[in-house]
Each structure stands twice: as structure tokens, then as C-alpha cells.
Amino acid sequence: MAYAKKIFRPGFFISVLLLMHFTAPASAATNETDRQALLDIKHLITQDPFQVFNSWNNSVHFCNWPGVACSNLHQRVTVLNISSLKLVGPLSPSVGNLSFLHNLSIQDNSFLGEIPQEIGKLFRLEYFLSANNSFEGEFPVNLTRCILLQFIDLRGNSLSGKIPDELSTLSRLRVLKLPRNNFSGKIPPSLGNLSSLEYLALNKNSLEGNVPIELGKLSKLYYLALSSNTLSGIFPSEIFNISSLQTLSITNNTLSGHFPANLGVNLPKLTTLLAGINQFSGSIPASLANASGLTEISIGNNSLTGPIPRSLGSLQELRLLHLGHNPLGTDISFITSLSNCTSLQLLSLSSTQIGGVLPNSIVNLSATLEYLWLNDNYISGSLPEGIDYYLNLAFLDLSMNSLTSNLPNSIGQLTNLQEVHLYENKFSGKIPPSFGNITNLQILILEDNLLDGSIPVSLGNCSNLQGLHLAKNQLTGFLPREVILSSLTIGLILAQNQLTGSLPSEMGTLKSLVTLNIGENKFSGGIPDSLGDCLMLEELNMEGNSFAGTIPSSLGNLKSTQIINLSRNNLSGIIPASLRNLSLMENLNLSFNMLEGEVPTGGVFNNLGKFSVHGNQKLCGGIKSLNLSVCPSFPKKQGQHSVQVVIILAITVPLFIILLIASIYAKWPVKSSKHPLRANSTDENPYPRISYREVFQSTCGFSVENLIGEGRYGCVYKGVLSPREQHVAVKVLKLQERGANKSFLAECEAIRNLRHRNLVKIISTCSSIDLEGNDFKALVYGFMPKGSLETWLHRVSPEHDDLKKLNVHLRLNIAIDVALALDYLHHHSKTPIIHCDLKPSNILLDDDLCAHLSDFGLAKFLSTPESTSNGSSIGFGGTIGYIAPEYGMGGSVSTQGDMYSFGIVLLELFTGKRPTNSMFTENFSLHYYVKTSLPNLVMEIVDPDMLMTEENGQNMTDQASDGSKMRIEEFLVRVLRMGVVCSSELPDERMDSRDVIRELQAIKETFQETKEKRMRRRYESIA
Known part of the structure; x- marks a missing residue:
């Protein structure tokens, strides 16, 4: 009471009133400062698809604007939350004028440029959330002046440079998230002074050097992620003593050392241990069982030795156990101890040198098991019938072991299986027809076993089957037509069996097949002409069979093919000249057949190291290094002259009559006219x-x-x-x-x-x-029956609504086709030609979706390939959005102008956005839109229809578990970066068509690796 009386003395009360009086105008002024700062932020935004900023106007007080919160007392902005609105543009430096701001959240947008240093003026700031934007430049050092900061999240930007030492001054900092940037240099040891730090994520950068011992002082740390850098040296044992640690992720570096024996005792709260792809040695600590909450253990790809602790079986929460690619050298019987891990979803023991008979207890693992990888070991015995217990199993890999006996028929009940790898074992008997029940099956690899009998017709029911590998067995019978009509894309590999009969005429339905290897069998009949429709084919191997007849000229359509082996058959007739058009051909083997006539020249036939025609006794001609005899000129035999005369007359007389009638008909006037037919330069048209x-x-x-x-x-x-x-x-x-x-x-x-x-x-x-x-x-x-590329990309009318089949592969092929056309015009035509009007409506598609460049109405000629045309481009037509910027300023027409148009078309091809889209304004173009989104936001800017058509209609943006998203993201970044370079404002910065072709072909080769090879890399990317 006495204290209250002191406070409310009359003099004190008057002083308070006076203070309020004199501070009121200042408060009003600072309110206006906040409003103006918000408007400055709004005005720099170039895209606002949800039109949030339309509400930022004078009709309501700024404290009621969406995303804005103010203090009740002074009406000052304390929270600005404009996250996940797909905003595009730089962040205004005026943000630093929001001096009462506690929380700045702008994550999941496309903010670009540098983070303004003015942000350091926000001395009340506690939360700065700016993840998943496109910020560039270095870490904003002035941010460390905000001494009240507790939370910094800059994940998924393009920040570079070093992590500043000044971060150590933020004594209240609890969370620091910097993954998926381009930070380099060493981890500052001073971070160990952040005594309040609980969460530290520096993964997926380019950091190097040792992990600082000082991080072991972070006694409150529960999350530490340093994976996917280039860190090296011995991992500090001090970090293994942070008892609060729950997640430790250091995978994919070159760190070394040992896991301490008491690891699970010192880290009792540990739930996630990800340390794969390093150089750790020693044994796996049995004390890990003491951390009873462990859900993920991924320590594969190290140099750890056995034994595998059986105590791991007590971890009932364990979902992932990846020990693969370590020389553990233990007995497979330990797997029985894992029966108590009732939550297990993934078990990887690949390449661990484990051996012994596969126990029947293998079927007693968790019913939730989805991934089982025991490949490349010394396991023997048989695969038990009880395997059908794993109804959730998606990936089964027991390849490269010594398993015997028959394949269990019960495997057909695992309807969720996507990939089955059982190759290089000693399985015998027949392929169970029940495999046809696995409707989700994508990859089936049974090669190099002792299987016999025929290929089950039921495999045709596997509508998602992409790869079927049955080579090196003892299979007999025909190749079922039903299998050919499935969705095979990766490979059909049946080599080294005893298969007979002719190939189904429907072979051409495998339009996306990459590899066809049926060599060393007993196939007969002719080579189907429809094989020329397999446009994605890269390898065709039919050697060592009994194929007869001629080589179809349609094989010249296989523009993607690099290997064709037709050797050791009974083929006859001439070598089709169309084969010389296969520009990617590396090995064409036609040896030991009965071919005759002249060996073509040109293309692959000009390089003796790339083709072989040995053992064909009736061949002649070709390049000199073949040392074949000169082809005869076939002199006339006695009595032959009269026969030839009869034949010539029989052909030429009717032809002469037809031409005479046609010429009279052509001159017959349609209607009288006062205008005679005028002659012009087209009279010389061939x-x-x-x-x-x-x-x-x-x-x-x-x-x-x-x-x-x-x-x-x-x-x-x-x-x-x-x-x-x-x-x-x-x-x-x-x-x-x-x-x-x-x-x-x-x-x-x-x-x-x-x-x-x-x-x-x-x-x-x-x-x-x-x-x-x-x-x-x-x-x-x-x-061109498939119309223009524009109709496929934009479905310009209702009749085109079903055109949703341009997946990544097809778009890449179209890009290569257009680049090849430009390269021919620029560098290989008699006189170099500039197309001058390249755009999707001038790119036409045939039945096979092969692209053809059309409309040469604006084409210009150059005197030499390197020169520019004589004339200026003033008055030049072209199409808005695709015209090179120098043409608009009267610059000379050049090959670089075409390459600009190609770059824009490439960006449109993969983003699905026209350069004239309403979202693009004078200062914001398709080029700039893509450039500022790379690399982190690539999956947000590409055409969603393209992603939906990839992988049998599954949305690739949702497939992160097996690394698919990562692969397609890297691929698209490479393609779109090429489009950005080609559409550079300065002509000298653009790529030449020859370089574009080389790069596109390299990208294609990388992206079209078989799924079998991708699978092997999954072991290294689980963590």
C-alpha cells in the first residue's frame, strides 16, 4: 500500500501525462514509417499470384493488412508473415525501418537478389525465417547485430561465401538452419560459443576442413546436421558426449575415426544416426541398444567390421537399418535377432561379406518391411515360401549370392513389389507364372541363374514393367507377344538362352525401349521392320541367332542407337544406306552373315573403328581401309541387250504418255483471266x-x-x-x-x-x-500428323486436351531435334542460313514425335558461317518473345539470334510458359524467371504435366524416398541452365548449336541410365 501511494503522488502523475503528451506525435510519425516500409516491400514485388498485396491499401489500417500484426499499445508492426505466397522480387531495404519487428517470416517464396544489410537495424528481431527463396550473395553479416535473435532459417537459397564468425555474438540463438546453399570454407570454431544453440544444420553446402572440437561445448544441442559437404579428418569424440543429442547426420563426407563403445550410453536420447559414406572404422557399438528410441541407423559405406550386435534387435522403434558396404564378415543367422524390431521398414546388408544359409526366420521380420537388400554376399540356401508375409515389400534384392532351389510361387502374392533383383544365384526350375499377379512390378532381373522352361505369358499382365532381364539361363520356347505389348522401357535382355521362333511383329510398340539384347539364342525368321519404330533404342543386340532375310532399312530411323550387333546370323541382301544416318553409332557389327553388294560410305561407314563387316564374302567397295574389291560395273552379256531394250521401252513409253497428258492438263485454264501467268525466280525451283x-x-x-x-x-x-x-x-x-x-x-x-x-x-x-x-x-x-509443339505444350483448343504425353525424355529429344536442325542450317548447308523465326508453332511433330523445323519465310543467308548477314535487322519481322534483343536495336542478323530463340524455346519446352505470359513484364522475363529460380526452385517452375507423365504417371516431385526427385531435379537444372545461357542478352555469351548438341546428348546419356544402375546408387543415398 505504501508503494502504491508513492507511485500515484500528484507530481508523479502530472509527469507521466506530460511524457505521454510529448511522445504522442513521435509515435504517430513512426506508425507512418511502418506503413511506408510495408508499401516499399509491396512495390518491389513483381509477382503476387494470390493477389495478397491488393489488400495493402488505404481502405484499412496497415495493422489489418494480411500478414501484418501490430502491438496493441503503439500500433507498431511486430510480425510480418508473408510465407508461402509464391511472391517474386527483391526484398526492399525498407524492411529495416520496421524497428519494432519481432518476427520476419518470408519463407517459401521466390525472393531474389541479396538480403539487404538494413535488416541489421531490427534490434528487436527474434525470428528470421527465409527458407526456400532465391537469395544470393553472402550471409548478411549485419544480421548479427540483432542480438535478440533466437531463430535463423535460410535453408534452400543460393547464398555463398563463408559462414561469418560474428554469429557467435548471438548469445540467445537457439536454431541456425543453413542447408542447401553454397557456403564454403570451414565451420567457424566460434559457433561453439553459442551456449543456447539447440539446432544446427549446415548440410548440403561446400564446407571443408575438420569438424571443430568446439562444437562439443554445445550442451543443449539436440540436432546436428553436417552431411553432404567435403568435411574431413577425425570426427570429434567430444560431440559423442552431448547427452541431449537426438539427431546426428554427418553422412556423405570423408570423416574418419571410431564410434565409441559407450555411444548409446552417452547419447541416450539419440533417435537418428546417419553417418554413411565416410571412412569410419572399428566395430558397431553394442551400446546403441541403450538408446531405445533409435529409429534410424544408417552407417553404410564405411570400413566397419563385425560382428553385428544382436542387441540391435531390442530396438522396437527401429525403422531403418543400413549397414551395407562394410566388411562386416558375419553370419547371416544374426538376422533372427531382428524379429523384435516390429517397426522395421528398411534393412540393407548389401556387400557386407555375410554368409551362411538363409534362415527361415527371414520371414519373421516386421510385416511393415518395404526394402530388403541382402545382395552381393555369400548367402546360400533357398528362398522360403513364407516370403509372402511381407505384403508391403516394394524392393527385394538378393542378387549375387549362392541361393538355390526353385523360386517360390508365393512371391506372386507380393502385389506391392516394384523391383525384384535375384540375378547371379543358382535358382532353378521355372519362372513362376504368379509373377504376373504383381501389377506394380517395374523391374524383374533373374539373369545368370539355372532357370528353364518358357517365359510366362502372364508377365504381360505386369502393365508397369519397365525392365525384364532373363539372360544367361536355360529358357526355351517363344518370346510371348503379350510381353512385347507391356510397357517395357529400360530393357528387354534375354541373351544366352535357348529361345526359338521369330520375333513378334509388334516389336515396334516398344517405342521407349532403351536396350534390346536377345543375342546367343535360336531365334529365326526375319528382323521385323517395325523395330525401326523403337526410337529410344540405344542398344540392339541380335548376334548369334538364325535370323534370315534382309536388314530392314527402317533401322536407319533409330537415331538414339549407339550399338547394333547383328553378327553371326544368316542375313542376306545389301547393307541399307540408311544406317549411315545413325549419328550416335559407336559400334555397328554386321560380321559373318551373307551380305552382298557395295558397303555404304559416309557416317559410321567412314570410321573403321566403329563398324565391322568381316565374314561377308560378297561385299565390295566401301572405304579404302576395308581392303575390299572394287564393285563390278556388270558388263552386258550376249543377248541381254534386246531384253533391256524391251524393258526400257515398256517403262518409258507409258511414262511419256502420262507426262504428255499431265502437261496438257496443267495448261488447261481454270477460268479466263486478263492476267497471264507471271514468271518469277521460283521458275528455277527444283x-x-x-x-x-x-x-x-x-x-x-x-x-x-x-x-x-x-x-x-x-x-x-x-x-x-x-x-x-x-x-x-x-x-x-x-x-x-x-x-x-x-x-x-x-x-x-x-x-x-x-x-x-x-x-x-x-x-x-x-x-x-x-x-x-x-x-x-x-x-x-x-x-506432320502430330501438329506443332505449341499445341502439345499449351493445348490451344479443346481438341488438344488429351495431349499430355510429353514427358522429360520426349521433350529432351525434341530439343535435340531442333538443335540438330539449327546446326545443319548454321554450319552444314551450302550457304549458312538463319531461320529468324524459331518458335513452338514452327516446330512440327511427326507420328514418332520427331521434331521438324518449318516456315522459312523470314530466313536470311550468310556469306560464311562466322559472318553476320549484310543487312541490319531494322524492320525485321520475327515473333515477339522469341526475337533476340539485338534485333530490336538494329543489330545484324546472326546465328546467335537463332540461338537466343532456341534458348527461349528450350525454357518454354520445360516450364510450359510462353515468353509472352502475362506474368512477364518489361523488367521480368521468362529468362529472368528461370535464372532466378535455379537451382533450388527448379521443381516449382517446370511444367507439372511433364512431371506427371514421368515414371508411369507418378508425380516425380513426390518421390524423394528413392532419390528420383534428386535425379530429375539435377537433370532439369542442367537443361534449364543451358536455356538461360542461350537466351543471354549479349550474343557472345550464347552457346553455339554444336556445343548445345554435345551438352544435350551428354544430359540424355546421364538421365537414361538403366534403373538397375540407379538402384545401386540408392544404397549410398538412403541417409
């Missing part, structure tokens, strides 16, 4: 002309139903030319448009001598008069 009547009839009178496209200078109609019923595309010029006639002449001139598989093929031209007596000009092309 393509046959057709009449207006033929064009008119082929398009059903230019009917609207046949209209398939329209541009500035012309309309394109589909048509059918008589008498061969040839499907064509007819481009009718709009001669009333200024420049249309020039476009027609330019296109005729440009395509006069062009011959390339990725350029649209011209069939004929028409320069005549129409029914009204007006000039008429048209170009007739081969019809």
Missing part, C-alpha cells in the same frame, strides 16, 4: 509445280475443316493429293499482306537445297491464279 486445281481439290476447296494453322503471311490447310492419296500440308500465301510475296520467294530460296531429317520436307509449289483471277501462291509440305 520442286515440281502443281496446278491451282490440284491444290483446290486436295484441300476440299480450302475448307474451314481443313484449316490447321494461320500466320501473318499465310494459312495452312491439310490435304490429300491425288492420285497417290498423299497427305500434305498446304501453305497458302496471303498475297494481300505486304511482304507475303517476299516471304514466298525467301522460303523457296531457303529450302531449295536443304536436306535434313529435322527440317520439314517440301513436296511441291504452286504459282498460278485462283478462280477470281488473282495471283495465287502456295507451298506443299509433307503432313
